[in-house]
Amino acid sequence: MKGKGQLNYWKSEYIGRALVTFCGLLIVITTLSIIVFICGKGIQSFTESGISLKEMLFSTEWKPSDSDPKYGAVIFIVGSTLVSIGAVLLSTPIALALAIFINFISPKFGSAVLKPVLELLVGIPSVVYGWLGVTILIPLLRESFGGVGFSLLAGIIVLSVMILPTITSIASDALSGVPFSYLEASYGLGSTRWQAISRVIVPAAKTGIFTGIVLGLARAFGEALAVQMVIGNAVKLPSGLYSPTATLTGILTMDMANTINGTAWNNALWTLAMILLFISFLFIFLIRMIGRKGER
Amino acid sequence: MVSRIVDKVWTGVFYVVAAFVVGLLVLFFAAILSKGWGFWQPDFLFGKPSNTQAGGGVGPQLINSLYMLVITLLISVPLGLGAGIYLAEYAKQGRMLNFIRLCIETMASLPSIVVGLFGLLAFVTLTGWGYTLIGGALAITILNLPGLTRICENAILDVPANIKEGSLALGATRWQTLVRVILPAALPQIMTGVILAAGRIFGEAAALIYTAGLTTPLLNFAADLSSPAHPLNIFRPAETLTVHIWKLNSEGIVPDAKIIAAKSAAILVIMVLLFNVAARFASVALQRYFAGNRRTTKKKMSDAA
Numbered sequence: 001m002k003g004k005g006q007l008n009y010w011k012s013e014y015i016g017r018a019l020v021t022f023c024g025l026l027i028v029i030t031t032l033s034i035i036v037f038i039c040g041k042g043i044q045s046f047t048e049s050g051i052s053l054k055e056m057l058f059s060t061e062w063k064p065s066d067s068d069p070k071y072g073a074v075i076f077i078v079g080s081t082l083v084s085i086g087a088v089l090l091s092t093p094i095a096l097a098l099a100i101f102i103n104f105i106s107p108k109f110g111s112a113v114l115k116p117v118l119e120l121l122v123g124i125p126s127v128v129y130g131w132l133g134v135t136i137l138i139p140l141l142r143e144s145f146g147g148v149g150f151s152l153l154a155g156i157i158v159l160s161v162m163i164l165p166t167i168t169s170i171a172s173d174a175l176s177g178v179p180f181s182y183l184e185a186s187y188g189l190g191s192t193r194w195q196a197i198s199r200v201i202v203p204a205a206k207t208g209i210f211t212g213i214v215l216g217l218a219r220a221f222g223e224a225l226a227v228q229m230v231i232g233n234a235v236k237l238p239s240g241l242y243s244p245t246a247t248l249t250g251i252l253t254m255d256m257a258n259t260i261n262g263t264a265w266n267n268a269l270w271t272l273a274m275i276l277l278f279i280s281f282l283f284i285f286l287i288r289m290i291g292r293k294g295e296r
Numbered sequence: 297m298v299s300r301i302v303d304k305v306w307t308g309v310f311y312v313v314a315a316f317v318v319g320l321l322v323l324f325f326a327a328i329l330s331k332g333w334g335f336w337q338p339d340f341l342f343g344k345p346s347n348t349q350a351g352g353g354v355g356p357q358l359i360n361s362l363y364m365l366v367i368t369l370l371i372s373v374p375l376g377l378g379a380g381i382y383l384a385e386y387a388k389q390g391r392m393l394n395f396i397r398l399c400i401e402t403m404a405s406l407p408s409i410v411v412g413l414f415g416l417l418a419f420v421t422l423t424g425w426g427y428t429l430i431g432g433a434l435a436i437t438i439l440n441l442p443g444l445t446r447i448c449e450n451a452i453l454d455v456p457a458n459i460k461e462g463s464l465a466l467g468a469t470r471w472q473t474l475v476r477v478i479l480p481a482a483l484p485q486i487m488t489g490v491i492l493a494a495g496r497i498f499g500e501a502a503a504l505i506y507t508a509g510l511t512t513p514l515l516n517f518a519a520d521l522s523s524p525a526h527p528l529n530i531f532r533p534a535e536t537l538t539v540h541i542w543k544l545n546s547e548g549i550v551p552d553a554k555i556i557a558a559k560s561a562a563i564l565v566i567m568v569l570l571f572n573v574a575a576r577f578a579s580v581a582l583q584r585y586f587a588g589n590r591r592t593t594k595k596k597m598s599d600a601a
Binding site for chain 1: 302313381405411458470472478495498501561569572
């Protein structure tokens with residue numbers, strides 16, 4: 001009898017423990033293998049296809065199908081950067097206002113209406129955002145400004161809606177984490193609600209708000225299809241807000257299937273994927289830095 | 297006095313912004329539903345797509361989307377739950393735990409196209425499967441695993457410590473406590489998270505283009521399970537509804553591509569709406585079920601008195 005009990009104990013205790021530990025380790029293994037696979041492939045354009053790192057990072061010429069092919073990634077890096085920064089600039093004020101509204105102006109309306117609205121906005125698939133951009137925004141832009149409509153501006157507007165819930169929810173958490181006594185103290189000193197919010201609450205929550213902004217930026221940078229559908233995908237640097245350009249994610253979605261594995265063109269695309277991966281590491285690093293600074 | 301007026305003006309601004317965002321969502325839904333009106337017609341929902349003629353449906357794509365969702369949940373929920381349990385119950389503070397957290401954070405912030413490309417290397421080329429449904433499901437699993445892990449970990453940590461201590465004091469082992477006491481108590485929160493994750497899985501597209509492919513073989517339930525034509529075969533290419541919208545937009549040559557895309561978009565947002573409502577409903581219902589009836593009767597009694 002004793003032996004059987006021991007066996008059951010062993011089974012339930014250690015097998016279960018081993019299983020869940022495996023799940024934890026699986027995350028580590030997957031993450032590491034993603035890094036190894038993508039970098040292993042991305043490095044090949046330098047080791048096998050003989051493209052120089054300098055050309056890749058600093059040249060604005062991307063002509064992979066020419067007889068004298070050029071592989072400069074600057075256009076895509078600049079395109080991705082501009083569209084994400086633009087989206088964050090447009091989205092942050094609105095997100096911050098929403099977060100303030102939810103926490104201080106009308107928490108009731110906030111939790112009954114705004115939060116479900118934001119949850120739905122998160123849930124709308126990115127292709128549907130892209131589709132909305134193509135069917136509503138592009139005709140609107142075309143009517144107001146002329147031209148084709150597909151542009152950096154269209155990408156910025158679509159992305160700003162997509163990252164709005166991300167920034168709002170993190171800013172809102174940051175604002176609700178500010179001790180209530182701050183608000184009371186501010187009121188006690190005779191400030192109005194706006195003065196309390198703008199001079200006490202928001203500065204106190206700035207670490208969390210910055211984290212939200214960086215996360216929004218990261219999401220905007222990594223978004224592929226919605227941007228690709230509206231930005232025009234012209235392989236050139238944008239001459240202005242209302243000019244088409246291309247992004248890292250866009251060129252990857254379009255060209256990866258058209259190229260043959262092992263060619264210089266294909267390898268160069270993998271290098272773009274590697275650059276995208278490194279940029280997402282940069283964002284994680286930034287968020288950690290902000291968090292550490294906030295602790296001090 | 298000026299500061300009072302400024303305060304009033306800003307309050308007004310906040311109301312305007314809030315109304316603007318609500319209006320935006322209403323506008324989106326109105327636009328999608330009005331352009332995709334008629335998406336419920338059986339001919340469209342279950343019909344075969346046509347590459348050249350108008351009037352085709354999205355039957356295979358819809359089946360693929362739903363089947364992909366089921367397979368992905370079957371893979372990712374146990375893994376996410378396991379990892380969540382490990383982090384909440386077994387992992388010891390220290391370097392290893394910090395490293396796992398860093399990995400989760402990294403995984404969570406990976407652009408979905410990068411995950412799709414990793415899937416192309418690992419699940420399409422390396423395994424030699426080609427574009428398959430299971431490859432797509434594994435790619436979306438990678439995308440959703442960090443979120444699911446976090447949901448499960450938080451749900452387990454939110455279970456009051458005294459329940460756990462009570463179970464351990466009665467002589468239950470750690471694992472017994474976990475399975476019979478903690479998990480049931482954490483279930484409502486986990487369910488809500490899983491349903492919301494299901495919505496995201498349903499809407500994912502970028503990670504699928506290079507893993508599940510842009511085509512679907514002609515489906516036929518009469519075919520052998522190992523043949524690519526059988527709908528339940530997981531080793532067949534499977535273009536989902538989201539990928540279909542993208543493909544119609546970028547290279548659709550069907551005359552009614554716009555209408556098909558609009559109707560597909562309508563199906564997608566309706567599904568998102570359903571997932572959100574279901575998540576709310578599930579959390580309330582399960583909460584009530586596990587809390588037992590006592591609390592509600594007590595409340596009724598106090599209401600009556």
